[in-house]
């Protein structure tokens with residue numbers, strides 16, 4: 001798969017050494033002083049593109065939103081997905097390029113900071129408005145390809161960040177600070193009344209990754225949204241700017257269980273379709289099994305991967321796990337095996353519920369048109385680690401018969 005992440009340069013807050021990271025990296029280790037830090041921001045991450053052709057000019061930084069996510073649509077008669085990766089000018093100006101094109105992929109970004117000389121123009125468009133516009137453009141494109149509107153669509157965002165693009169004024173012309181090309185005339189760039197400054201509240205706080213209880217170094221992957229202490233068995237959530245203790249459960253594995261994959265296990269409230277028990281699920285999904293009477297009283301849970309993975313695998317895993325309904329006893333002890341990092345939030349998992357439901361439904365000609373009236377939302381969510389064994393190049397869940405290429409999970 002093509003690498004879609006951008007590269008960012010940062011200085012270690014401990015020793016000053018340069019650290020290179022990817023856009024989605026949150027947990028990083030300085031290769032010089034080995035300090036492990038978690039990057040936190042109260043709002044979106046803000047980056048600057050380097051001004052290659054403007055060493056002595058006064059730079060003006062133009063804001064662009066960047067959005068990355070997956071657009072799912074339920075069409076006759078399947079669930080389709082498309083990966084969206086777009087940038088959009090966050091400032092109303094007809095002369096400036098509407099998108100950044102492929103620039104950021106070819107260049108190293110830096111975090112925006114007061115140390116960078118220049119004038120930062122504040123965005124006029126919020127990230128939410130930008131995402132709505134990007135979605136609308138996508139829907140127009142999609143609408144021209146499909147004969148009828150989809151039964152349901154959902155955008156699951158993975159990333160929203162602000163990118164500043166440098167320009168400068170020379171001899172009455174606005175010049176692209178990266179390529180050195182003239183974009184337009186200075187008088188067209190009406191920036192006098194533009195509000196400037198780096199967005200309020202914008203800061204990066206590198207947080208310590210030592211367990212607040214015991215001082216042990218917390219475990220996690222580069223893109224983790226939760227960190228774990230394997231000595232006092234606590235899940236720590238850094239999303240508020242400080243570490244908040246949270247719950248998790250583990251299904252105990254066999255001796256050969258080598259990797260534990262995290263899932264959001266969600267009890268849901270559904271309206272518009274009868275879906276309360278496992279027996280109801282067996283009926284709507286038309287399981288080729290006899291419906292046992294005890295299934296009528298068995299609580300139903302949706303199982304959604306708590307890690308980012310390709311959309312087609314995401315849908316397949318959610319379907320297989322939800323149909324299987326692991327009901328083993330769980331414990332709150334972390335195993336001495338590899339814990340796959342949690343990179344997909346509970347909110348995103350909740351937003352994907354209806355798409356996952358659509359993917360389970362059979363008799364699609366009858367059920368898909370009803371999706372508009374169906375509502376589904378979580379009543380209770382739990383984070384559960386499920387053991388998998390390594391067999392050759394695959395990860396296998398023994399009872400479930402799910403085989404996953406180890407390579408897909410970059411193990």
Ligand SMILES: [Zn+2]
Pocket residue numbers: 012013014015016017030031032033034035
């Ligand atoms: Zn360092």
Ligand SMILES: [Zn+2]
Pocket residue numbers: 211212213214215216229230231232233
């Ligand atoms: Zn601890």
